[in-house]
Amino acid sequence: MIENTKNQKIKLIGITGKMGSGKSLFSLFLKKKGIPVYSSDQRGKILMNQVKIIKQNVIKYFGKDSYRKDKINRTYLSEIVFKNPIALKLLCTIVHPWILLDFKQWMSSIIRIQKKILYVIKESAILFESKSYKECDFIITITSPKKNMIERIIKRDNLNEHQIIDRFKNQISNKKREKESNFVIENYLSTYHLQKEADRIHKLLEKFITQKK
Ligand SMILES: CC(C)(COP(=O)(O)OP(=O)(O)OC[C@H]1O[C@@H](n2cnc3c(N)ncnc32)[C@H](O)[C@@H]1O)[C@@H](O)C(=O)NCCC(=O)NCCS
Numbered sequence: 382m383i384e385n386t387k388n389q390k391i392k393l394i395g396i397t398g399k400m401g402s403g404k405s406l407f408s409l410f411l412k413k414k415g416i417p418v419y420s421s422d423q424r425g426k427i428l429m430n431q432v433k434i435i436k437q438n439v440i441k442y443f444g445k446d447s448y449r450k451d452k453i454n455r456t457y458l459s460e461i462v463f464k465n466p467i468a469l470k471l472l473c474t475i476v477h478p479w480i481l482l483d484f485k486q487w488m489s490s491i492i493r494i495q496k497k498i499l500y501v502i503k504e505s506a507i508l509f510e511s512k513s514y515k516e517c518d519f520i521i522t523i524t525s526p527k528k529n530m531i532e533r534i535i536k537r538d539n540l541n542e543h544q545i546i547d548r549f550k551n552q553i554s555n556k557k558r559e560k561e562s563n564f565v566i567e568n569y570l571s572t573y574h575l576q577k578e579a580d581r582i583h584k585l586l587e588k589f590i591t592q593k594k
């Protein structure tokens with residue numbers, strides 16, 4: 382929970398789920414309602430391109446090929462880290478402190494600009510693994526059948542099934558996520574259905590938050 386300048390409390394909602402579960406789409410539906418969304422994936426990659434120390438460390442430990450034309454070489458790094466948990470941990474150690482700092486700065490700017498919002502969203506595939514869940518007031522897990530997730534990622538990204546499975550192996554089980562979550566959204570129907578679920582959760586959150594004040 383974060384306090385704005387008027388001592389109003391803004392709740393932090395964590396949205397998580399395995400790769401391709403639909404957490405970005407779910408967050409987008411809430412964003413369209415005016416809810417600020419911080420995407421850890423997106424910001425992580427921007428920071429890897431922009432922050433000099435990250436760049437220096439990534440090159441130091443993973444080699445010059447980690448960057449191509451000054452941009453992070455996602456294919457090269459993915460091939461290394463998603464096959465090797467120790468390498469992934471090292472990359473996370475380099476990048477995550479910067480994501481945490483960036484999130485704090487983002488939050489401060491939201492508090493300055495937005496006076497009326499009740500909650501903000503932090504979207505992260507690794508909300509639990511990174512321990513960020515501890516700062517959240519409510520946690521939403523998006524789940525999908527494995528088959529659907531794989532189909533969607535193949536359609537969206539230039540990845541094959543083996544590469545997708547390698548990433549899944551580095552993510553905690555849905556059982557563990559669900560245990561710590563306030564809401565679990567099953568995304569196995571249409572995107573229209575997911576949108577309706579986002580509407581329902583938005584109303585519930587508004588109700589809970591205003592009741593607790
Ligand atoms: C290796 C990188 C460059 C690959 O980039 P790419 O564009 O292919 O993937 P992207 O970052 O969009 O992530 C896509 C999905 O991969 C999975 N994934 C990414 N990082 C991790 C991780 N550290 N642990 C487990 N799964 C991960 C998530 O499901 C994520 O949503 C990138 O994933 C990376 O730098 N990851 C480590 C830093 C990190 O943890 N960032 C925040 C992720 S929430």
Ligand SMILES: Nc1ncnc2c1ncn2[C@@H]1O[C@H](COP(=O)(O)OP(=O)(O)OP(=O)(O)O)[C@@H](O)[C@H]1O
Nearest residue numbers: 399400401402403404405406506533537570571572
């Ligand atoms: N119910 C659905 N029906 C059809 N397509 C869907 C559905 N839900 C999500 N998608 C699509 O599947 C893809 C993956 O969804 P999304 O990007 O939201 O997943 P994610 O959990 O954020 O994945 P990642 O961790 O890789 O970022 C997107 O192209 C999205 O538009």
